[in-house]
Amino acid sequence: MPVRDAINSDPVSDKWEVQLRKGCLELAILAALWGGRRYGLEALRRLESDSDLIVSEGTVYPLLSRLKALGLVQSEWVESDTGHPRKYYALTTAGRQRALEMAAIWARFSSSMSRLLAPLNEEK
Amino acid sequence: MAIAGEAQQKIEAYLNRIRGRLRGLRAEERREILEELRSHLLEKAAAGGMTGAAVDAALESLGRPEELALEYVTDELLARAEVSRSPLRILDSLFRWASLSIVGFFVLLGAITGYFLGVVFLLVAALKPFHPETAGLWASRDASGDLTLSVHLGFGYAPVGGREVLGWWIVPIGLLAGGLLVILTTRFGLWCARLYRASRALPGRG
Numbered sequence: 001m002p003v004r005d006a007i008n009s010d011p012v013s014d015k016w017e018v019q020l021r022k023g024c025l026e027l028a029i030l031a032a033l034w035g036g037r038r039y040g041l042e043a044l045r046r047l048e049s050d051s052d053l054i055v056s057e058g059t060v061y062p063l064l065s066r067l068k069a070l071g072l073v074q075s076e077w078v079e080s081d082t083g084h085p086r087k088y089y090a091l092t093t094a095g096r097q098r099a100l101e102m103a104a105i106w107a108r109f110s111s112s113m114s115r116l117l118a119p120l121n122e123e124k
Numbered sequence: 125m126a127i128a129g130e131a132q133q134k135i136e137a138y139l140n141r142i143r144g145r146l147r148g149l150r151a152e153e154r155r156e157i158l159e160e161l162r163s164h165l166l167e168k169a170a171a172g173g174m175t176g177a178a179v180d181a182a183l184e185s186l187g188r189p190e191e192l193a194l195e196y197v198t199d200e201l202l203a204r205a206e207v208s209r210s211p212l213r214i215l216d217s218l219f220r221w222a223s224l225s226i227v228g229f230f231v232l233l234g235a236i237t238g239y240f241l242g243v244v245f246l247l248v249a250a251l252k253p254f255h256p257e258t259a260g261l262w263a264s265r266d267a268s269g270d271l272t273l274s275v276h277l278g279f280g281y282a283p284v285g286g287r288e289v290l291g292w293w294i295v296p297i298g299l300l301a302g303g304l305l306v307i308l309t310t311r312f313g314l315w316c317a318r319l320y321r322a323s324r325a326l327p328g329r330g
Contacts, residue, residue, distance in 0.1 A: 041164050058187035061160060062195035069200065077159075082167060087160045 021053055027106060028053050029063060030091065030099035033073060037090035040064060064089055072098050131179040135165045138183050145193035145224055149200065157196060161186065194224045198317045211239055211306060214313050221317070231316045238309030242302045244275055249298030251278050260294045262286040 028051060032043045044060055047053055067073045072095035077085045091099065139158050146154045165182050172178025186192060201217035218235050221228030252259045255278025262274050264286035276283065290297060 039163075040160060041167055056187060057164075057185045058192045059195065061157070061164070062192070062199045065157065065196065066199040066202070082170065084163045084166055085159070086163055086167075087156070 024053060025059065025063060026067070027099070027102045029060065029067065030072065030095060030102065033089055033091050033095070034099060037076075037088040039078075039086040039088045041086075043089065067095070071095075131169055131174050131176065134176075134179050134183065135162065135169070138165070138186075138189055141189035142193045145190060145220075146196060147220070147223075149196070149220075161192075190224060194221070194228075194320075197221055197224065198320055201317050202314065209310055211310060214310055215239065217317075218313055227316075227320070231313060235309050235313045238305055238312065242305030242309060244277075245298045245302030245305060247302075248275050248277055249295045249302065252292065252295050252298070254278065258282045260288045261290050263289050 028047055029043060032038065032046045032050075038046065040061055043064075044057055047060075064073065064075075068075055068089070071092055073089045074092050075087050075089050078088050080086050139162055142161065143154065143158055146157060149157075165179070165186070168182035168185075169179045172181065197217060197220045201214065201221070215232075215235060218228065218232040222232035248259055248261075257278075258281065259276055259278025262276050262283050264272055264274070264283050266272055273289070274283070274286075282288075
């Protein structure tokens with residue numbers, strides 16, 4: 001798609017897209033944990049397969065540890081058959097609450113943006 | 125097996141570079157971070173057949189160890205600050221940030237200056253009642269005739285040829301200025317940390 005390529009090569013749009021992804025990452029991680037506990041790599045794979053939020057792996061681990069410090073997730077070590085234990089994360093009650101609040105804000109935000117952008121999308 | 129051994133060594137070397145930069149975090153915390161990253165790297169490398177290329181790719185996608193360590197440190201600083209805005213904790217985290225980057229060093233320098241001045245103002249306000257004649261803000265002319273301002277806590281003699289400027293006003297002004305400086309310095313440190321986090325681009329290398 002030439003249009004998309006043109007947009008992606010523009011450094012201003014690029015930067016904006018990066019900021020947008022970053023801003024969504026916290027919600028995306030909480031959402032990836034919504035269905036139950038997951039370990040870091042598992043959550044990462046879910047982010048990669050269910051969204052086009054291409055995430056730098058190194059960003060996710062410090063963020064998970066920050067979410068833990070804030071009490072939004074809890075963690076536990078579980079032995080695995082791979083021979084090394086995995087650190088599993090699960091949402092706490094506060095984390096579920098926070099995810100719901102963020103999802104509601106997101107829904108309001110994205111529907112008003114969609115309304116606003118409708119004329120632009122019709123142009124295409 | 126030789127390949128696996130080499131892969132393991134590469135991973136440990138990477139983790140060691142991170143370990144060195146997480147000094148100051150609690151030992152338990154540090155151990156968990158390294159254990160988790162090791163687990164991640166081993167699993168990714170194993171998925172790629174534990175080849176040299178697979179290990180390199182796994183290391184590459186985690187990013188430079190210095191930057192990763194820095195993210196833990198700044199994230200911890202911000203998380204701590206949301207729980208308690210104690211200047212000591214903030215300085216402690218800034219010290220670690222300073223050991224990791226030149227930007228962090230200047231942020232630390234600014235924070236130390238801010239807190240130091242803040243504490244001086246608070247001290248002079250607190251000591252004025254005990255040293256009414258000597259504590260305060262003094263103006264004096266130096267040898268070349270230039271006017272200099274200095275804060276005196278009131279221990280020892282009053283500056284020769286100096287003139288106290290604020291009198292008892294130093295108490296409310298010192299408390300206000302000191303308090304403001306401490307608050308603003310804390311804000312400054314956190315603002316820099318947030319700015320750092322916001323500026324860290326998410327490279328699109330998945």
